[in-house]
Each structure stands twice: as structure tokens, then as C-alpha cells.
Amino acid sequence: MIGAKRRQEIRRIIEQAGYAEARRLAVELDVDVSTIRRDLDFLAREGLVQRTHGGALPAGVGEAVDVPYAVKRREKPAEKVAIARHAASLVADGDSLVLDSGSTTYALAEALSARRQLTVATNDLRIAYYLAERGGVRLVVTGGQLIDSVFTLVGPGALASLTDLHVDWTFLGADAVDARAGVTNVNSIEVPLKQAMLNAAARRVLLADSSKFGRRALATVVAVGAFDYIVTDDGISVEDREDFGPNLVCVAASAGAVPVTPPDDRVEQIG
Numbered sequence: 640m641i642g643a644k645r646r647q648e649i650r651r652i653i654e655q656a657g658y659a660e661a662r663r664l665a666v667e668l669d670v671d672v673s674t675i676r677r678d679l680d681f682l683a684r685e686g687l688v689q690r691t692h693g694g695a696l697p698a699g700v701g702e703a704v705d706v707p708y709a710v711k712r713r714e715k716p717a718e719k720v721a722i723a724r725h726a727a728s729l730v731a732d733g734d735s736l737v738l739d740s741g742s743t744t745y746a747l748a749e750a751l752s753a754r755r756q757l758t759v760a761t762n763d764l765r766i767a768y769y770l771a772e773r774g775g776v777r778l779v780v781t782g783g784q785l786i787d788s789v790f791t792l793v794g795p796g797a798l799a800s801l802t803d804l805h806v807d808w809t810f811l812g813a814d815a816v817d818a819r820a821g822v823t824n825v826n827s828i829e830v831p832l833k834q835a836m837l838n839a840a841a842r843r844v845l846l847a848d849s850s851k852f853g854r855r856a857l858a859t860v861v862a863v864g865a866f867d868y869i870v871t872d873d874g875i876s877v878e879d880r881e882d883f884g885p886n887l888v889c890v891a892a893s894a895g896a897v898p899v900t901p902p903d904d905r906v907e908q909i910g
Contacts, residue, residue: 641749645670645680653695660694718848718872718892719743722754723750725848725870725890726810733755736805738766738837740791740829741812743846745769759806759826760839761833762792779804780831792827801835809840813847818882821863823856833860842867849874 645668652667653659660680665672683690687698723746730736732755738744740763743814748766751757752773760779767780783797811833815823822845825853837843847864852875863869863883870888878889 642678646682647676649675649678650682650687654697658691658694658696662693664694668811668843668888671768675871687795698794704854714742715848715850715874715892718874720750721872721890722745722846722848722870725888726844727751727754727842729868730754730808734758735760735805736810737801737804737806737839738763738790738810739812739833740766740848742782743765743848744767744810744812745875747810748848753827758806760801760806762797764790764792777887786828791829795833798831798835801839803831804839806840808842808844809836810844810846811836811860813845813851814854815862816845816847816863816869817855818854818858818879820855824858824860827858830860837848837861837865846871848872849876849879852876852879 648668648756649659649664652664661672661675662777664675667675668675677876679688679690679695679728682688683695689698690693719742722743725744726747727750730751732753733760738748738759738761743767744761744763748759748769756777757775758779759766759770760781761770762783762791763779764780765889766787767778768777768780779800781792781797781800782796785791786793804844811822813822814825816830817823824833843866845863845868847869849872863886866886868888869883872892873889874892875887875889880889899907
């Protein structure tokens, strides 16, 4: 396959899948990985794709897109750990909680290792596997159909698993957060699940790193006023801090430890 035709095929695959790894492209197109990397670099220079570590996304991702787990986990890792540590400080031994799918909620699952006798429900297979291996947690995994690239269970089976739950906390992730548009998602199939997670909880917490703010995606999940806390990192702009008011909690990504905050307090800046 000549270079121009191969690059055209690479673009088609990326736009159809939403993300493609260089190694998989190499196998599919029967060329060396180094050739694919050069093609991706060329396409990125032309503004036709967006280069990521190990692969590429479609061009024009100013709007939120459904990014695969493999990419999400490499984005803002320090910020996600700081957010997760603060969120974990809200949880007491014996609490029950729902963890939405995502890389930040996965970081929260890791940060909860010091808590005992938790009950955790999740539709995220990576979180479920981590907690099952860790042990010491009463684990509830929703049913449903798998979205492969993000390891998320969706559909009527997943929704039915959440409908009758009553938990102390729900920790929700977000594709995009805007003071006026609220929390929005890149696909509509997850929206009923996220809403059911929120309905199940006595207290609701949004976990989103600062890159998610000031953006809008396709489907509305809920208004930002629905949350007891909105936890993000200190990279959020001054304007956004003012827009989100006293429910916003900003944690320093560089902080080695995040102080425990009583659930009924309001914190604007930590670290």
C-alpha cells in the first residue's frame, strides 16, 4: 500500500474508532510500527489527527471525545491522584459507595485502600478487578454490555443493577463540565446510568481534573448544583473557580498528602 493511501486508511480507522494505537495499526495494515509512527506524525503536522502517546485521536478534539482508558490513564496522573486522595478522605470505614467508570475513579479505588468494611458498587471492570484482587470490600458489579475501550458496563442490565441501591456516596466522573451546561457526556448511553448512580446516593461528589472544565459534550447528565462537592485540581482557571462557588474543592497536584475534610464542610482551596 502506497503512503498516501495508507495514511488515508489510518485516518478512516482513527475517525471510526475514536482512537487507534500505532501497534494495532501496524498489524492491521501489515507494515512496521516505525512506518505507522511516521505516518501519524505526518498526519498530525497536517492537522488531520491528534497525536497521543502510542497512537492518535481524531482531529478537532476541542469538544470532549470518548477517549480510551489506555490514553486517559496517562493524562494528568498527579492531578488525579490528588483528587482521589481528597475524595478518599471523605469516606469513613463501613461506608457504602458507587464508583462511576473512569481513570479518576480508578485512582479513588486505589486511594481507598486504608478504609475497611466498605461496600462498593461499580460498572467499571478495571475498578472491579482491582477491588476483587485487593479483597476486604463487599463488591457489587453491575451487569450490562461492555464498551471495550473504556471497560464500562452499560445498557438495561447495568441500569437495573443500580436502580434499587441506597448508598452513602456516589463518586461520578465527567467528560466535560461547564457552569451553565452542567456535566455532559460524549455518548448518551451512559447518561441513564450516571443519573441512577446519583439517585442512589445520600451525598454526591463529582471528580474531574481541570482539563474537563469549560467544555461541553453531546449529552447532558446533570446540573452542577446536584453535587455536594466538585473536586478538581489547582489548574482550574480563576473564572471557573468563581463560577462554581463554594461547592468547588481545589487540591494541589503537588501535595504529598491531602487533609481530611469533614463531609459537611465546604473547602475552596486545599494545599
